[in-house]
Amino acid sequence: MEMVRVTNLKKKYGDFTAVDDISFDIRKDEIFGFLGPNGAGKTSTINMIIGLSRPTAGDITVDGIDVRKQTKKAQAIMGIVADESNLYNEMDGFDNLCFCAALYGMKKEEREPKARKLLEEFKLTDAGKRPFKAYSKGMRRKLTIAAALIHSPRVLFLDEPTTGIDVESSRHIRNMIVDLKKKGTTIFLTTHYIEEAERICDRIAFIAKGRIVATGTVPELMESIAHGHTIRFITDEINEDIADEVQFCFKESKVSIRSDRSLVMESDNRISLLPVMEFFRDKGIRVYEAQELRPSLEDVFVKLTGIESSTLEETEEKSIGQ
Amino acid sequence: MKSWIAFWNILKKDIEKYYLKPPNISWGIIFPLSWTLMQLIRSPGKNVLELLPGLIAMSVLFGTTSMLAVTITFERSGRSFERLLLAPISLSTMVLAKIAGTIVFGMFNAFVPVLFASFFINLSGVKWGVLILAVLLIAITSSLMGLLIAVSAEQVFEAQTFSNFFRFPMLFLCGLFIPISSLPVFLRPISYCLPLTYGTDILRGAIIEANTLSPALCFALLLAFSAILFLICRYNINRKWIL
Ligand SMILES: Nc1ncnc2c1ncn2[C@@H]1O[C@H](COP(=O)(O)OP(=O)(O)OP(=O)(O)O)[C@@H](O)[C@H]1O
Ligand SMILES: [Mg+2]
Numbered sequence: 045m046e047m048v049r050v051t052n053l054k055k056k057y058g059d060f061t062a063v064d065d066i067s068f069d070i071r072k073d074e075i076f077g078f079l080g081p082n083g084a085g086k087t088s089t090i091n092m093i094i095g096l097s098r099p100t101a102g103d104i105t106v107d108g109i110d111v112r113k114q115t116k117k118a119q120a121i122m123g124i125v126a127d128e129s130n131l132y133n134e135m136d137g138f139d140n141l142c143f144c145a146a147l148y149g150m151k152k153e154e155r156e157p158k159a160r161k162l163l164e165e166f167k168l169t170d171a172g173k174r175p176f177k178a179y180s181k182g183m184r185r186k187l188t189i190a191a192a193l194i195h196s197p198r199v200l201f202l203d204e205p206t207t208g209i210d211v212e213s214s215r216h217i218r219n220m221i222v223d224l225k226k227k228g229t230t231i232f233l234t235t236h237y238i239e240e241a242e243r244i245c246d247r248i249a250f251i252a253k254g255r256i257v258a259t260g261t262v263p264e265l266m267e268s269i270a271h272g273h274t275i276r277f278i279t280d281e282i283n284e285d286i287a288d289e290v291q292f293c294f295k296e297s298k299v300s301i302r303s304d305r306s307l308v309m310e311s312d313n314r315i316s317l318l319p320v321m322e323f324f325r326d327k328g329i330r331v332y333e334a335q336e337l338r339p340s341l342e343d344v345f346v347k348l349t350g351i352e353s354s355t356l357e358e359t360e361e362k363s364i365g366q
Numbered sequence: 367m368k369s370w371i372a373f374w375n376i377l378k379k380d381i382e383k384y385y386l387k388p389p390n391i392s393w394g395i396i397f398p399l400s401w402t403l404m405q406l407i408r409s410p411g412k413n414v415l416e417l418l419p420g421l422i423a424m425s426v427l428f429g430t431t432s433m434l435a436v437t438i439t440f441e442r443s444g445r446s447f448e449r450l451l452l453a454p455i456s457l458s459t460m461v462l463a464k465i466a467g468t469i470v471f472g473m474f475n476a477f478v479p480v481l482f483a484s485f486f487i488n489l490s491g492v493k494w495g496v497l498i499l500a501v502l503l504i505a506i507t508s509s510l511m512g513l514l515i516a517v518s519a520e521q522v523f524e525a526q527t528f529s530n531f532f533r534f535p536m537l538f539l540c541g542l543f544i545p546i547s548s549l550p551v552f553l554r555p556i557s558y559c560l561p562l563t564y565g566t567d568i569l570r571g572a573i574i575e576a577n578t579l580s581p582a583l584c585f586a587l588l589l590a591f592s593a594i595l596f597l598i599c600r601y602n603i604n605r606k607w608i609l
Contacts, residue, residue: 094452097609120454130445134383146375147453149368 046105047072047199047230048093053102055088055254062088064254065102070199070232075225077245078234081351085254086234087127090203093232094124107198120148123197123229127204129184133177137168137187140176141194148195155194162190166220182213189217193224200224202233206240218244242341252349262341269347271339272312278333279324282307286327293323308337372455373463380467384437394471398425398478414487416576419569420542421479422497423562426504427536429475432529434468434512439525442516442607451607457600465509472505473498496572496581503588504565510595517602536562546578561591 048070055063063085070076078086091097093104095115104111109118131140138159145155163172166186171179179187185205192200205221206214222244225231235241241248242262249259258268282305290307291299297311309315317334324331339347346352384390401424405417441447450460483489511532519525538544539553540562546554557563564584571577577584 091609095608096448096452116454116456119452122452124452126445126448128445130448132379132383132441132446133444135379143375143379144449147372147449147455149371149454151371 045072046070047107048076048232049103049105050089050093051103053089053092053104054100055085055092055097056100062254063092063099066251066254066256068249068256068259070230071247072230073225073228074246075221075231075233075244077241077248078232078251079236079238079241079248079345080234080251080349081236084251086251087203088254089251090201090232090234094122094201095119120195121198123192123195123200125189125192125200125202125205127207127234129181129188131176131184131188131191134175136175137163137172137179140187141191144191145194150195158194162193166190167216182209185209185213185217189220197229199230199232202231204234204236206235206237214240238340238342238345248341250345250349252351257348258344265341265344265348266339269339269344272310273314274308274310274337275315275317275320276302276333276335276337277307277309277320277324277331278335279307280330280332282329286329289327290320290323294320369455369459372453373459373466376450376460376463377466380437380464381470384433385467385471390433390471394429394475395478397428398475399482401425402479402482414483415489415574418479418483418573419566421483422476422501422569423504423540423542423566424537425475425479426472426501426565427508427533427562430468430472430505430508431512431515431533432526433471434465434509435515435519435525435529436522438464438513438516439519439522443521447607457604458596461513461596461600461603465506465513468509468512469502469505472508473501476501476505491573493572496568499585500565500568500572500588503585503592504562504569506592507561507565507588507595510592510599513599514595514602517599517606536560539563540566541578542566561588561595564588564591 046069050069051067053063053066054061066085066089068076078089080086088097092099092102093106093111095111095118099112106118107121109121111118132143135143141159141162142152142155145158150158160169160172163169166189168183168186168190171183171187176184176187189202189205192202202221206217209217218240221231221233233245245262247259247261248265250257250265258265260268282301284301287299287301287307290309291297294309294315296313297309297315300308300310302308309320321331321334385394398421402417402421405421406414409417438447450464453460480489512529515525515528515532519528539546539549539557540560541557542562546557546563549557564579564587567577567579568581568584568588571581
């Protein structure tokens with residue numbers, strides 16, 4: 045059963061097409077990730093789903109509710125974490141949570157215990173009495189996520205939940221997201237961290253230039269690009285001459301030496317190890333390790349989107365520097 | 367019920383976080399006070415009672431328009447305003463909640479000169495019911511104008527500038543300082559398009575019985591202005607802030 049269904053969604057700003065005819069489904073109780081570089085159209089897509097922006101064309105349903113027709117009804121079951129932490133600077137953490145709860149019509153008797161519970165879960169109990177403007181970036185992010193959860197939404201939208209956050213806080217946030225999923229919340233997140241998508245998302249969509257290039261689980265995405273067999277050998281002695289000899293004996297493979305002084309053999313077919321090992325033994329070279337190199341999700345991303353992964357890295361650095 | 371909880375908490379938050387903050391309270395008191403004093407010094411022979419309608423109208427206008435324009439532009443630049451757009455409450459509820467705080471603040475402003483004047487003169491001839499209703503309607507229309515300014519402004523300083531751009535001409539055209547009949551003919555139609563013109567006329571009637579139009583007509587027109595401004599604001603927010 046789908047929690048979110050997006051069909052032929054399109055967004056134009058003037059002549060510029062930010063989101064170009066995309067369709068995808070998010071299943072109940074899964075974590076669905078949008079992975080793409082800056083300007084790919086991630087925020088534009090989220091904003092249309094949550095009703096903050098009007099689609100140029102296309103349909104969106106959330107839990108069966110047509111977002112374009114019954115926006116407010118759909119918003120009642122959504123939790124939203126914007127790409128910036130956007131709570132009220134002059135209010136303290138606890139008041140911020142209570143105010144957000146009130147916006148969803150929660151009574152005082154409901155919202156205060158819930159706010160306390162969330163502060164505790166996010167390890168912000170002490171910070172709860174401090175004004176939001178005095179929070180560190182990681183704390184701001186956590187409180188913003190807590191605020192999105194105050195009304196126990198059925199589906200949670202997170203726009204770059206961990207961008208610009210340190211490793212420890214990011215891990216905490218990721219664990220919270222996984223816990224939420226276990227408790228039955230459907231989650232849609234955007235990110236430009238490949239590892240983050242790989243680690244916590246059940247399914248991932250690669251998005252670039254407003255289009256979805258591929259969608260699937262990590263193994264499905266891996267399958268989607270044809271790859272041969274790559275073996276990396278770590279030996280006690282290696283040089284160009286040895287590599288040339290290996291290349292001469294095993295013409296089916298492409299042999300190279302990596303910067304870490306390991307020898308790599310790539311082939312379209314499976315590489316049989318015994319002859320290679322015998323070759324090394326005959327040369328008196330000791331082999332400590334032979335390892336298969338599988339393509340990483342990053343390789344898949346690069347291959348499918350045609351975007352160098354360095355583009356993603358650049359955006360990571362930029363956002364950390366912000 | 368749920369909308370009511372949201373409405374009440376938006377109003378309560380705005381009052382606590384903006385209007386009850388010391389600088390705003392003192393602004394709300396000092397500003398009308400200095401206007402009052404200025405007028406008294408400038409025209410010492412004049413009866414304080416005759417100045418009162420103008421002072422009330424000005425205090426409301428200055429207490430509301432820029433206040434709302436600035437707070438909303440401020441919340442928009444910090445993006446917390448998105449929360450209100452994303453909350454499961456109708457746009458009308460949200461607009462009403464946002465202007466409610468300003469209306470209360472504007473009415474509070476209006477009674478500063480009244481209180482001040484009561485030390486000097488006898489106010490027993492004033493029709494309080496009419497006066498309060500007029501103040502309320504002036505506050506509503508000026509708050510909505512503030513909201514309209516907020517929809518056009520991107521930055522806080524813009525909101526401030528736009529407010530002044532509207533407020534000062536309005537003061538001169540509404541018949542407060544210069545009777546409309548003495549204005550150049552081509553300006554008069556503009557005067558009759560300003561809600562403040564009708565507001566001050568009712569105030570004049572309520573305080574010194576010097577109204578030029580029928581109060582019933584003025585009330586009806588002010589209500590119409592409120593309704594129209596409300597619809598324009600709602601339409602503009604929907605069009606400009608939900609991209
Ligand atoms: N309001 C707007 N007006 C005009 N163009 C816009 C607007 N919002 C977004 N865009 C453009 O649409 C494209 C997609 O933007 P979007 O914010 O959706 O990207 P994103 O994937 O969220 O990127 P990021 O990782 O930087 O957040 C960008 O080229 C951006 O410049
Ligand atoms: Mg974005």
